[in-house]
Amino acid sequence: MNDIALERSLTASYIALEAEYGAKNYKPLDVVLTRGEGVHVWDVEGRRYLDCLSAYSAVNQGHCHPKILAAMTQQAQRLTLTSRAFRNDQLAPFYEELCALTNSHKVLPMNSGAEAVETALKVARKWGYEVKGVPDGQAEIIVAADNFHGRTIAIVGFSTDPTSNGGFGPYPAGFKVVPYGDAAALEAAIGPNTVAFLVEPIQGEAGVIIPPAGYLQRARELCTKHDVILILDEIQTGLGRTGKLLAEEHEGIEADLTLIGKALSGGFYPVSAVLSNSEVMSVLHPGEHGSTFGGNPLACAVARAALKVLVEEGMVENAARIGARLQASLHAIAAPSVKEVRGRGLMIAVELHADAGGARRVCEALQARGLLAKETHEHTIRIAPPLILTADQADWIAEQFAAVL
Incomplete structure (x- = not known):
């Protein structure tokens, strides 16, 4: 067997093993990755690709950033986990640095994005009962249609995507859905028992849907007026992805609760x-909420390094600058199959017309040219490379899209 055939059989063997032993809850592209550095990843056959997904924005700082890696390995040799039964010397500095960076007062650390969302839901309800005076068991939380906040039972229960919530009920009550980007609908939905409005500044999984200008400002005004907590899910949009540290900055507002994750560790650790x-x-007291791994010393050390390189290496500003360049290049592509190009910073989507044959085949064609992107909702391709992307690399991405489209 020659070397090429051997390499291809290796890829096929990994895919076959995954199909045999793994749950069928994902439909990845048929590429088996083995190494990453910066904006690039390599498959088991040695082919190099430019990563235009960044693990759904978890790798904003680039793959295997050496400074984050050094922080992780150093901490792993000292202390990894204490639980919250004891204190550790990484937690307090993590709190201080994160609060200073984001203008926050308090931090509650968790592991996954979904856990952060669940935490916010619990906090909002408890605040509603203890501070706002909502009758026990009657708290309502408003969410937006086409939202994506995670995969837990409570979260999929208020999803409007049948793929996410079909067949998993019954669901917890207490959620009300309004159209995304419609401030009038939000105002109409607010009642005396409304405790919170949970929303993404830009809807990522829905296909990089950007609300009308002023929508978040109006949501902030309405929440303040009606004594409602504004919760912004910045797990994908936060930490530089949109060209600002937090996407809320584009409209000059501050949420009452802001949720971050993914890039908080630079892809090294949940x-x-x-x-x-x-x-x-302040409504939370000892024993009412927690996590064995949340706030562990390894996680805190990694997050501190991830935040430091994000700021010190100018990645947020680079996302704004290079994102504008890439969007302009994509807008210039003369392809009748393209319905719309939209985005902010390096959070970009190319939406195809419904009769264009679907986005999956475009992603497969891009893969063959050394670019990895992923379709969402059948007709949209998301483009979210690491925030260290250079101008030349952005131009190369646009060239590949032009060639394929």
Whole structure:
């Protein structure tokens, strides 16, 4: 067997093993990755690709950033886990640095993005009962249609995507759905028992849907007026992805609870956090909420390094600058199959017309040219490379899209 055939059989063997032993809850592209550095990844056959997904924005700092890696390995040799039964010397500095960076008062650390969302839901309800005076068991939380906040039972229960919530009920009550980007609908939905409005500044899984200008400002005004907690899910949009540290900055607002995760660890370790003002977070007392791994020393050391390189290496500003360049190049592509190009910073989507044959085949064609992107909702391709992308690399991405489209 020649070398090429051997390499291809290796890829096929991994895919076959995955098909035999793994649950069928994902439909990945048929590429088996083995190494990553910066904006690039390599498959088991030695082919190099430019990663335009960044693990759904978890690898904003680039693959295997050496400074984050050094922090992780150093901490792993000292202390990895204490639980929250004891204190550790990484947690308090993590709190201080994160609060200073995001203008927050309090931090509650968790592991996954979904855990951060669940934490916010619990905090909002408890605040509603103890501070706002909502009758026990009657708290309502408003969410937006086409949302994506995670995969737990409570979260999929208020999803409007039948693929996410079909067949998993019954679901917890207490959620009300309004159209995304419609401030009038939000105002109409607010009642005396409304405790929170949970929303993404830009809807990522829905296909990089950007709300009308002023929508978040109006949501902030309505929440303040009606004594409702504004919860912004910045797990994908946060930490530089949109060209600002937090996407809320584009409209000059501050949420009561802000949820971050994914890039909080630069892709090295599951770390998430709920950022809050003091009033809202003060409703939690010992024993009422927690996590064995949340706030562990390894996670905190990794997150501290991930935040440091994000700021010190100018990745947020680079996302704004290179994102504008890439979007302009994509807009210039003369392809009748393209319905719309939209985005902010390096959070971009190319939506195809419904009769264009689907986005999956475009992603497969891009893969053959050394670019990895992923379709969402059948007709949309998301483009979210690491925030260290250079101008030349952005131009190369646009060239591949032009060639394929």
